[in-house]
Structures are given as C-alpha cells and as structure tokens.
Amino acid sequence: MHAIHHIAIIGSDYAQSRHFYVDILGFPVLNEVYRAERDSWKCDLAVGGAQIELFSFPNPPSRPSRPEACGLRHLAFAVSDLDAEVARLESHGVACEPVRVDEYTDRRFTFFADPDGLPLELYEDQVRAI
Known part of the structure; x- marks a missing residue:
C-alpha cells in the first residue's frame, strides 16, 4: 500500500x-x-x-460521527493558508471551531462539519512565520 x-x-x-x-x-x-x-x-x-x-442512497442509516466515536474519526484536508480557508468557509455560512495548534507539530488546525455532521478538519501544512 x-x-x-x-x-x-x-x-x-x-x-x-x-x-x-x-x-x-x-x-x-x-x-x-x-x-x-x-x-x-x-x-x-x-x-x-x-x-x-x-x-x-435512499434512507441511509445514521451513524455516530463525533470525533471520539469508534471508527473513522475525521477527514483532514491540508491547506497552505488556514486563515484564508476559514474565512472562505465562513463566507459560505460554514461554521469553524476556534483554530488550535497541534502541540506535537506546531501546525494550526480547525474542525468544521459537512451537511450531515461528518467531522472535517483543515490542517495547515506549513508552520507560519511570526
């Protein structure tokens, strides 16, 4: 694989x-x-x-989708500019959680959901210069 x-x-x-x-x-x-x-x-x-x-599919069964439910936790998308992507999503009415920093990689990330509540993540694939 x-x-x-x-x-x-x-x-x-x-x-x-x-x-x-x-x-x-x-x-x-x-x-x-x-x-x-x-x-x-x-x-x-x-x-x-x-x-x-x-x-x-017609009438698909519901599935627990919270990040801590057993099974697939979430789907993460790599982005170069987290702030720009959050702003773009929010301009479409998509709510994003507050941005956090991964304590092990120093990378910034946030979560949002698709129309069915599937947890999705934006993960900045570069450390921002301050």
Whole structure:
C-alpha cells in the first residue's frame, strides 16, 4: 500500500452534499453517474492525488460521527493558508471551531462539519512565520 485512493462519503441529501463538496470546498468533479438500479448517485471528486466518492442512497442509516466515536474519526484536508480557508468557509455560512495548534507539530488546525455532521478538519501544512 502506498497511497489513499479514495474516501467514500454517503450524504443524506445528494444535492446538498454535492453543493458543499463541489461549490463550497471546491473539489472538481471527475465523473458523476446516476445508478437507477440502486436509486443512487455517485460522484468522484479530485482531492490532490486522491478522490472522494460522494454517494447517495435512499434512507441511509445514521451513524455516530463525533470525533471520539469508534471508527473513522475525521477527514483532514491540508491547506497552505488556514486563515484564508476559514474565512472562505465562513463566507459560505460554514461554521469553524476556534483554530488550535497541534502541540506535537506546531501546525494550526480547525474542525468544521459537512451537511450531515461528518467531522472535517483543515490542517495547515506549513508552520507560519511570526
């Protein structure tokens, strides 16, 4: 194993999730198909060298999604300018937690949520000069 190929996310409202990941977060669409036999959309989004597979299914069961629940804790995106990204998200009405500093790496980060409450993180991939 040498890289993450994709992360699959099931949204409860496909149009809302697609708008969030494409129009607000800015991930380009690689491919999008409607699978009639499953009454399901699948949209492949480019995220650096990996992909997000965004799915819809009729009545998906809910899942605990708080960061400390068992299972996948959160999905983190690397950013060069955390303050600019936070400002951009907030201009779209996306609430971000207060910025924190990782005590081990000295990198700044914050959490926010997708339309279904999935915890997402912005992680600044460079130490800021003061």
